[in-house]
Amino acid sequence: MSTMRLGGRRETFDRTWWLWAITGAVLALMFIPVVVVMLYSLNSEKSLIVLGSLSTRWYDKLFHDSAMLTSLRISVEIAVLTALLSTTFGTLLAIGWQRAWPPAANAAGGSILLRLVVPETAVAASLFLLFTQLQVVLSFWTILAGHVALAIAFVAVIVRSQLVSLNAEIESAAQDLGASRVGALWLVVIPALRPTIATAGLLAFVLSFDDFVTTYFTAGVGAQPLPLQIYSMLRFGVTPEANAAGIVMLVLTATVLTLAAAVVLLVKHRRRRREATA
Amino acid sequence: MSTVHAGARALWTGLMSPGIAVLLLFFLIPLVVVIAFSFGTVNDLNQPVLGFSTANYTAVFKPYNLAPVWRTIWFTAVATGVCLLLGYPVAYLAARFAGRLGPVIIALVVLPWLVDYLVRIYAWQSILTPNGLLPSAMDSLGLGRPNLAGNNITVIIGLVYGYLPLMILPIYAAVRDLPGQVIDAGKDLYGSPFSVFRAVTLPLTREGVLGGCLLVSLPMLGDFATAQFLGGPDSTMLGNTINQQFTGGGSQTVGAAFTVVLIALLALVLVMVRVIGRRRIGATVLGPEQQATVAVSG
Structure with missing residues (x-):
C-alpha cells in the first residue's frame, strides 16, 4: 500500500504490468471452461462444434x-x-x-x-x-x-x-x-x-x-x-x-x-x- | 477445586463423543481395516480374507503396477510446481498492488471452481479432443486436427486447473499479512526487485507457499477422474488403479495395498513440508487463513 502512495497508481502499474498480465492469463484460463460449459448448455445443437441458436x-x-x-x-x-x-x-x-x-x-x-x-x-x-x-x-x-x-x-x-x-x-x-x-x-x-x-x-x-x-x-x-x-x-x-x-x-x-x-x-x-x- | 476441574473436563470430553464416534467409525477404523486387508488374500470368490501375506505388495511392486505410482508422483510434482508459478504472481498482485480489486480477483479465481468438478474436467475434454473446439479451430485455419487430449500433458493441465485456487488462497493470505515496509526497506537498501523477492518476500511468505503446496498436492495424489477423462491408457494415476481394483473387478486386497501406498505418499509429502517449513505440520495446515481455505475446498 505504501508504495502505491509513494509512487502513485500509474507508476505502480507500469512496474507491475507483467503481474497483471499473468493474472489476466490465469483468470482467462480459469474462465474458458466455464464459458464453454455455459455455451454448450445454451446451444440448441447437440454437437460440440456446431453452434446453433440460443436455446433453453x-x-x-x-x-x-x-x-x-x-x-x-x-x-x-x-x-x-x-x-x-x-x-x-x-x-x-x-x-x-x-x-x-x-x-x-x-x-x-x-x-x-x-x-x-x-x-x-x-x-x-x-x-x-x-x-x-x-x-x-x-x-x-x-x-x-x-x-x-x-x-x-x-x-x-x-x-x-x-x-x-x-x-x-x-x-x-x-x-x-x-x-x-x-x-x-x-x-x-x-x-x-x-x-x-x-x-x-x-x-x-x-x-x-x-x-x-x-x-x-x-x-x-x-x-x-x-x-x-x-x-x-x-x-x-x-x-x-x-x-x-x-x-x-x-x-x-x-x-x-x-x-x-x-x-x-x-x-x-x-x-x-x-x-x-x- | 481440582475435582470441579476434573468434572468440567469430563463434561467436555463427554460432549465430544458423538464426533469422536463418527471419526472412529467412518475414518480411523476404515484406515486400520484397509491396512489389515492389504496383508490379506482373496478366496475363490475373489472376496478378501484377512491373513498375513505380502503377495499384494509384491503385486504393487511389479513394473506394470508401479508405473501409475511413478506417474502420480511426477504429475503431482509438476502440477504443484506449475500451480505455484501461476498462483504466486496472482496472489501477490491481488494482495499488494490491486487495492480494492484484490478481493475481486480472489473471488474470480474461486468462482469457476464452483462448477461441478466433473463438468469442469469434461469442459477441458470438449476443448481438447479431436472433435473439440481447439482442434476444430486449428483445422479451419489449415493447421490440421491434432488430438490434444489423452496424454500426460492434458492430465497435468487438468490437475493444475482443478486445484489452482487452493494454491492462490493461502499465498494471498500470507502476502497480505506481510508488512509493505519490509519490502520498501529492502529496496531502500538498494536490493534489486529479484534480490528483495528472494531475500525478503519469499522467506516471509514461505508458510503460505508450503500451505498452498500441501493443499494442492494432497488431493492430486488421490485424483482419478482427471486422468480418466483427460488421459489415455498410458497416463493413468494411482487413484485409477485403486478405483479399478475396488470397483472395476480387480482384487480388493491389492486395492488395499495401493491405498496404503497412497497413504505412504501422503506421509512423504508431510515429512517434506515439515523439513522445509519451520512450523509443525498442524500449524502449516491450520494457519487461520488456511483453515478458511481448506474449508472452501469443496
Whole structure:
C-alpha cells in the first residue's frame, strides 16, 4: 500500500504490468471452461462444434428428466443432513478439542488434522472396503456417513479457530451469575459462535453437495446423487444436459457461499458498529 | 477445586463423543481395516480374507503396477510446481498492488471452481479432443486436427486447473499479512526487485507457499477422474488403479495395498513440508487463513 502512495497508481502499474498480465492469463484460463460449459448448455445443437441458436432446450430437458430431479433432491437432502449433523458434532468436537481431558483432546485434534490431510480417495476406498466386509448395503445412509465424517473435520477446525479468540471471562461471569456449565455454554458461548457455526454449516453443505470421490465409493445401486448422475452421463459421451446440470449446481453452490460470505460481512459490520458506539 | 476441574473436563470430553464416534467409525477404523486387508488374500470368490501375506505388495511392486505410482508422483510434482508459478504472481498482485480489486480477483479465481468438478474436467475434454473446439479451430485455419487430449500433458493441465485456487488462497493470505515496509526497506537498501523477492518476500511468505503446496498436492495424489477423462491408457494415476481394483473387478486386497501406498505418499509429502517449513505440520495446515481455505475446498 505504501508504495502505491509513494509512487502513485500509474507508476505502480507500469512496474507491475507483467503481474497483471499473468493474472489476466490465469483468470482467462480459469474462465474458458466455464464459458464453454455455459455455451454448450445454451446451444440448441447437440454437437460440440456446431453452434446453433440460443436455446433453453437442455435446461427444459433437465427439469423434465425425473432421474435428474431425483438426483438433485437426493444431493440436497444429503447436503442438508450433512450440514446439520456435522455442525452439531463438529462444534462439540471443537469445544472438547479446546477443553477436554488432554489425552482425549489431543487424540481428537490429531484425528481431525489427519482427516484433513489424508487424500479423500484413500478414505473413501477404505470405507467401501469396510462397508462391503460388514455387508452393509451401500445406500443413502452410507453416503451420509462418509460425508459427515469428512465435513465434521472442517467444521471442527473452523469453529475452534473462533473459539480460541472468545473472551473466556464472559463464560465464567455467566457461571458466577448462577449458570451451570452447560447453561453458560448454551447461553454465552454458542450465541457468540453462531455466525461461525452458520458459516461452517453452509460450507459443509457445499462440501457435501459437490463431493464426488466419497460419494462415488459409498453409493450403492439405485438413485444416485447429482455428481454421480453427471459422472455416468459423461462416461457415455456428449451430453449437453450435463452442462446444464453443471450450471445449475454452480448457481446453487454460489448462492450458498454468497450467503456464507454475507454472514461473515454482516457480523464484521455489526461488530465494527458496536465498537464505534462503545 | 481440582475435582470441579476434573468434572468440567469430563463434561467436555463427554460432549465430544458423538464426533469422536463418527471419526472412529467412518475414518480411523476404515484406515486400520484397509491396512489389515492389504496383508490379506482373496478366496475363490475373489472376496478378501484377512491373513498375513505380502503377495499384494509384491503385486504393487511389479513394473506394470508401479508405473501409475511413478506417474502420480511426477504429475503431482509438476502440477504443484506449475500451480505455484501461476498462483504466486496472482496472489501477490491481488494482495499488494490491486487495492480494492484484490478481493475481486480472489473471488474470480474461486468462482469457476464452483462448477461441478466433473463438468469442469469434461469442459477441458470438449476443448481438447479431436472433435473439440481447439482442434476444430486449428483445422479451419489449415493447421490440421491434432488430438490434444489423452496424454500426460492434458492430465497435468487438468490437475493444475482443478486445484489452482487452493494454491492462490493461502499465498494471498500470507502476502497480505506481510508488512509493505519490509519490502520498501529492502529496496531502500538498494536490493534489486529479484534480490528483495528472494531475500525478503519469499522467506516471509514461505508458510503460505508450503500451505498452498500441501493443499494442492494432497488431493492430486488421490485424483482419478482427471486422468480418466483427460488421459489415455498410458497416463493413468494411482487413484485409477485403486478405483479399478475396488470397483472395476480387480482384487480388493491389492486395492488395499495401493491405498496404503497412497497413504505412504501422503506421509512423504508431510515429512517434506515439515523439513522445509519451520512450523509443525498442524500449524502449516491450520494457519487461520488456511483453515478458511481448506474449508472452501469443496
